[in-house]
Amino acid sequence: MSIETDIKQKKFRSAYQRLALNLVYTSNWLEYKQLEIFKEYDITSQQYNVLRILRGQQSNPIKVSDITERMLDKNSNTSRLVDKLLAKNLAKRSSCANDRRAVDVLITEEGLxxxxxxxxxxxxxxxxxxxxxxxxxxxxxxxLDKLRESDH
Amino acid sequence: MSIETDIKQKKFRSAYQRLALNLVYTSNWLEYKQLEIFKEYDITSQQYNVLRILRGQQSNPIKVSDITERMLDKNSNTSRLVDKLLAKNLAKRSSCANDRRAVDVLITEEGLxxxxxxxxxxxxxxxxxxxxxxxxxxxxxxxLDKLRESDH
DNA sequence: GTTAAATAGATGTTACAACATTAAATGTAT
DNA sequence: ATACATTTAATGTTGTAACATCTATTTAAC
Structure with missing residues (x-):
């Protein structure tokens, strides 16, 4: 179904406006679809994102700030996301040896x-x-990459 | 900057996976940019979306359920969004004549x-x-339209 | 006409997002 | 070495999202 039908809007100011709306709309659709998958497993998309990042590190621990750098949503509160994973035994946490401010995070067997x-x-x-x-x-x-380059 | 650099991930399972991640990432970026614009005017993107829909109706009142149909995020609680606009005098509400369950919403001069x-x-x-x-x-x-068509 | 189902919108609750602040550790300048 | 700035993560607060439930009204079935 076209974006025109989906949001019942026939005209757009420009191809750019339609694209902007379509992007937001499609992304909402996408996230909702993901939600449906994940909620049966009692995790959120964000938590899944963190788990994937942790697995990507193999067995190397990774700092909370490094997780944030790899997140799709940079504004998310990684500290609390890790809390959630910890509570479900999907990740574990240990203070970092060479920087006592930092915290190393690792995926557990259960998380894998x-x-x-x-x-x-x-x-x-x-x-x-x-x-x-x-x-x-x-x-x-x-x-999409090109689009974000207008950002400086 | 490429999505690879942005989320510091070198490899993707497929072009489709990269696209999925890129879409979510780009949409987050996009919404964050919008937020920056709107917050100076003390409204959210959702509220702006409703206002735009209301303006699109010219001076014809529109039911809450019809607003929802036109929203980019169909899962949003339009009732409460309208509450917010009401409180700021950006919209007004009046009960619908031919259906007393329904509520007609109209943008105010201040909203315009x-x-x-x-x-x-x-x-x-x-x-x-x-x-x-x-x-x-x-x-x-x-x-993007084509992509969402896989949904049935 | 009465009962049941569907629809419209409001509201209650719980969890999470957004944003600011804090605390501790580290880095830097003098 | 000391003072100040920066970094890292955690936490407090406020608003909103997600989801279910409720009330009122309308529609449909019998």
Whole structure:
């Protein structure tokens, strides 16, 4: 369904305005879809994002501030997200040896297990993107990159 | 800056995964930029969205449920958003004649005035999208539409 | 006409986001 | 070495999002 139909708006000031609205709308749609997957496993998209980052580090611990740098939403409160993961035994925390301000975070076996369970679901979800070609996906990606470059 | 650099991730499982992450990341960026504009005027993006919808109706009142249908975020609590606008005298509410369950909402002169003030700022913000061509914008838009069609 | 179902909107509750502030440790300048 | 600034993470506060529930009204079924 076109964005015109979805938000019942026939005219847009420009192709840029339509794109801006479409981006926000599509992203909401996307996050809502993710939410549906994750809520059965009692985690949020943000928490999943942190878990993925932790797994990406292999068994190397990673500082809270480094997690933030890798987050999709840089403004999220990583400290509290880690709290949540800790409470569910999905991550563990230990103070950093060479910098006593910092805190090292590591994914637990249970966290890895949860991600393993989620992997096929997330993969299946990503496969729905096959309605566009891999080249088109790359194309949008690089246009999005270009878009954010107006930021200085 | 590429999404790879922004979230410090070198490899992606697929072009689709990169696109998914890029979409969420770009949308966060976008909403944050909007927030910066709106917060000086003490409204949220959601409230702005409602105001725009109200203005789009000209002077025809519109039901709360119809506003929701036009929202970018369909899950938002329109009732409370309208409350906020009411409290700031940016909208007014009157019970609907032919359906006493429904509530008609209308933008006030003050609301129109605020939008008028915001118009140049929003336009300027949209102009930053000129780093891509109008054709490219259309292209992304229709690919996004296509993407959401996997939803059935 | 009465009962049941559906719709519109408001409200209560819980968790989280946004933002500022704090506390401790580290870095830097003099 | 001391004073000041910076970094790192945690926490306090306020508002909002998410979700369920409630009330009033309308529509549909019998």
């Amino acid at each position: 297990q949860l991600l393993k369970e989620l992997d096929p679901l997330v993969a299946e979800w990503e496969n729905r993107f096959n309605v566009i070609t891999s080249e088109e996906a790359d194309q949008i990606s690089s246009l | 005035q605020l939008l008028k003030e915001l118009d140049p700022l929003v336009a300027e913000w949209e102009n930053r999208f000129n780093v891509i061509t109008s054709e490219e914008a259309d292209q992304i838009s229709s690919l």
